[in-house]
Amino acid sequence: MNSTTVRGATIHYDDFGPSTGLPVLLIHGHPFNRTLWAPQVTALTEAGHRVVAPDLRGYGRSSVSTGKVLLADFADDLAALLDHLEIERAVVGGVSMGGQITMEFQSRHPGRVRALVLSDTSAPAETAEGKRFRNRLADRLLAEGMEGYAHEVIDKMLAAYNVTAMPEVATRVLEMMCATDPRGAAAALRGRAERPDYRDVLAAVEAPVLIVVGADDVYTPVAEAESIQHLVPHSVLAVVDKAGHLPGAEQPERFNAVLLDFLAARM
Template structure:
């Protein structure tokens, strides 16, 4: 684990694999941390890729910014981290909110994106109902903490049948959610509520794109992934069976196979 002070926050991150390997930047979702990507980091590093997995500000071990943190703030943090690491361009991937941060990174820093990996995410701007929900949830997390929320959503983060079938995975996911600082989670929720529409951004992408989704994701169902592929006709779509919103954790073997095949066949080392 490494740490760097940048843009007013201390960002903790892992940097694994050979330094000369194709860089892959993986961005966790809400309310998790960089260890969500552990199965992918190990597989990618073993395959010769350089894998960078940060804790977003407000999550994991990184510093907390209170109030409101926009997806653009996260994207600019990632650009600054790549600067620090001497990485000009990377494959940028994310799950859920992390996928939206990846899209924001593409919007703000397109020249630094070698390819996109979008897992269990959606492109449209938040609805008015969704904005109200996220702000109410932010208020609740500040008032009550993370435990109640974590217990309520575990059977949506994972496919409900996997909560009992995969107790170690469920325990790891619950642990990440419960350990998140409510102030960091609330700030991200308020900023995410005001995210832009990424459909035009995606429609303009000419780099390789992998879209992954759990077959039983209730938050961002297969239809959302198909909509992204519709915006990016050259995108590769992988539906992971027996998984919900976090297929990289629930079915890491299948997720990793799709990711490694995409990197090997669609992304040139110096693309």
């Protein structure tokens, strides 16, 4: 693991694979860290790609910014990290909140995108109800910590049947959530409550786009992924069976096969 300071924050990140390989930037969701992508890092580096997987500010081992961290802040952090690594353009992909950061990155830094990977995410702006929910949840996490919330949502982060069928995966996901600093999680929630509408951004994308979704995702169902595909007619949509909101963790072999096929065909 490496670290660097960008835009006033210390960002910890993994950088694996040959420096000459196709750069792939993987962005975790809330409330996780870079290790969520461990199965993808292994598969991508074995295929000869270079993989950069950071802990977003406020998550993992990266420093915490309190108050509010906008998706734009995360996107600009990642652009600065690519500058530090002397990577001009990369395949940029994320899951859930990480997918929304990916869309924000496309909006703010389109010239740096070779392709997009959008997993289990949503493009419309946050609703008024969603804003209230995220701000209330931020207050709760600051008051109570992460553990109660983590146990409440584990059977939504993973398909409910996988919580019992895949105890090692469930434990790993729970440990990530419980280890997250509540201040970082709260700041991201408050920033995400201000999420803009990314549908026009997606409609204008000319780069290759892969959309992945777990067949049993209750947070961003298959219909959300299909709506993104309608916005980006040249995109590829893959529905991963026997998975919920985190198909890369629940069905890594299937997720990896889809991702590697996409990169092989279009890069």
